[in-house]
Amino acid sequence: MAKIEIYTKAFCGYCARAKALLDRKGADYQELDVTMDRAGFEAMVERSNGGRTVPQIFIDGKHVGGSDDLAALEAKGQLDPLLGAG
Template structure:
């Protein structure tokens, strides 16, 4: 299975939506809460090419983007192969 990292903040509905999609897929992921972690947030922004919104999702080191980006990837049939499910 792929290594999945999801950068989140407390009470973020988009974060909840992204995690729910991964949960439905049975995918294990590492949640990195940057609510009170400035260094973690700065590292996320750097890795995400300047994106400052959450969630920011990485699969095997590849930046996927946010919740809407992952949902669009799923709609195109591109998420399962990245997760190792296809």
């Protein structure tokens, strides 16, 4: 399986939606909550080339975007291969 990292904040509906999709896929992921973590937030912004909204999702170190981007990959049938499930 791929290494998945997802930057989140508390009470974020988009974060919950992205995690629910990954959970349905049976994917293990590392959640990095940046709600009160300024250094973590800055690291997220740097890694995502300026992305300041959450979630920011990385699969095997590659930035795939946010919740809508993850859902679009799933709709196109491109998520499973990235997760190593296809």
